[in-house]
Amino acid sequence: MNTIRIKQGLDLPLTGSAVCSLGEASGIDTYAVKPGDYVGLVPRLLVEEGALVKCGDALVCDKQDERIRLTSPVAGRVTAVIRGEKRKLLAVVVKREGESEGCVCSTTDVRMAMLQTGLWAMLRQRPFGTIANPDDRPKAIVVSAFDSAPLAPDYDYMLQGREEDFCNGLRALASLTDGVLHVCFRPGQQLAAAVQGQNGLRAEYHCVEGPHPAGNVGTQIARLCPIDKGDRVWTMNPQDVALLGCLMRTGVYRPERMVAVVGPSAKHPQYYRLVAGACVSSLVSDQLADGNSVRVLSGNVLCGTNIGAGGYLSGYDSMVTLLPEGDYYDFMGWLLPGVHKHSFSRTFLCGFAPRSSRVQRWLKPRFDTNRHGDVRPFVFTGNFEKVFPFDIYPLQLIKACLVGDMELQEKLGIYEVEPEDFALCEYIDVSKTDIQPIIREALEKLRKEAL
């Protein structure tokens, strides 16, 4: 196992990380498939409201490639088809009826099994972050076996008892590429020992140390197998790898996953065993102290989706973050010393505190959705580089995206990045620009151009 050291980055000292205990998730009976979670998917609705579906039945398929399907996670009845502006399909809601047995399928061919059960949608490709094209042979597959995002769940705990399945999943993934399967662990991760003991697993293991975004698969790809134009690299989340392993071992697909409910607003942050796409409303009401205005995020605070208190877990996420809303005025906020704030710069008093967790806990930096200032043109330079571990000039790339110069974007290495890789730049940005949407829009334009 070789070690990769990431120097640039930042760990945000948020409070409310999950303790290693499993909560009782009761009273959840609606589930949703949200086509919007999948970049580039053009949904075609395959079911009608009121239809009875089994676990693994396709609800939606991709108009561009009908083999790619989003399937029902449970057996039940389609109770709602939610559409937004211009009749855009937002969600297909399924209400559970009875116990779900899971979806049985043949496991002779990995690709076919994944496509049939809908697990294929969990396999993403770089560049663009779309669902992988089943006809491609990627030059590498990268699995990041840990998450370094703020309040990220601990995959050692989440995959406890499923190490065997995780290895089976890796074995199945390895058969999908002619290149290398890279698996990245954090230092001291227990899962690493379990996986390395396996015989006949064609994979390379890496230990990635350093602050966030060390756990982002994009950071790892940039070090292991940087993407040039035309390259394809696939990635999959560890829990989905374990699901794939379970599917290959038993022939049954059950999209169950562990989900951490975390955040400054969570009363007792912990883990839950849920089915993909579960409605989080009962969990949220369980976790919230009354009377607080809270934003419910599927995913982490840097790149999660605001799903609202009655929302559904997004496709790729293993965590729900409860973050206080920050719609308050701060009197002379730009002038006061600022002890209970958090800033990457040392312009506030809090910036001088050591980054050790004990001091930070005592300081109680206040994290919420307040933007802390108005939008301005880019003025400061040289800061993004401190949290952006790529051989790419971030500001120049962002500007190339803003002016829509596709050729320059390509030259500056846009294929190596996803919006999430810019999340920390966006966090520390003095000019309060929304950078992730800029990158996403540029990538989408490039993708459509390439079609």
Next chain:
Amino acid sequence: MFDRLRDFVTKIKPNFVEGGKYAWLQSTFEAFETFAFTPNTVTRRGSHVRDAVDMKRAMITVVIALLPALLFGMWNTGYQTSLVAEWWPYELGSAASWWYCLWFGFLRMLPLIVVSYLVGLGIEFMFAQIRHHEVNEGYLVTGLIIPMIVPVTTPLWQLALAVAFAVVLGKEVFGGSGMNFLNPALVARAFLFFSYPTHMSGDSVWIAADLWGSDAIAGATPLGELAAGVMPAASVWDMLVGTIPGSTCETSVIAILLGALVLLVSGIANWRTMLAVMLGGGAMGLLFNLIGANAYMELPFYYHFLLGGFMFGAVFMATDPVTSAQTNAGKWIYGLLIGAFAVLLRVLNPAYPEGMMLSILLMNCFAPLIDHCVVARNIKRREKRALLRRKEAEL
């Protein structure tokens, strides 16, 4: 009390938005509202949490960094007058005289600062309103720097003209703070230098004769002495502390270094630029020492750091993030060249005793080119990698 103020602001706010009675003051109102209260805007797209720092905080940090130099400059303005003015009311060296130096300097500097802010911010507010933009905080710094880098006897009307020129042609025509390619404070300084050379250089502008007016008492700056071919009379210690005639707040290397400390610790300014300017200036000074064709060339290289606006330029103006090179490698090249050119101009062209201003303005123009070359190297590296891989694949 804050709640009541907030309620009041919320109550009068409708008057200042589109369709309100005072809609033409919208930008002004917003500027003052956000001055009092960091707005309650929440994140909508992208990252849900954001860093506490914003443009106001960043700019006020620079203003704080300027304070040591500003305070020392005020005191020194009085001190220089006290040395030569016959009317000075207190005995030199007494505590009363010390305090009166500060008071005198404060009164002399105040009109300069007020005029700079009034004219500059007035134009900024106007442009913001016409463009339906918010007022940018950049001028908080520029407006303070301009009075700090001119002779104390600068007539106020000249200053007002220079400020207007700098803000309109140096900044707003390009789209405001963040879009300009020349440092606005230096544009103002250059405007004054070339339009009113008799008020900006020579031996008779640096020391205020009395509390009012633009009369001056003759007294040469060390830089002026050198340009005239004489070794400076002031000792190294005097120049380090700053008790010499010169532009109002540029003289004290120690006060400026205090400001540098604030900028570097807070992470607002880039250490690469500062260090590179020093290295560039030092190297050029040493090179001239080797040639040694005249007295100026034989000047020990560290004198260049102590003379004129070199330090102030290196710390506060070369590091301006908008007009400097934007890549880290670029900042090294940019800084080295600024330092080298500043010393080159000083030594080889005595007609322009202060090379720092021209040197920074020159490199401001070249900063985009430097960045282009640095980024081009990155692009080439990526292309090479792709090519290599393609070849490997073919084999």
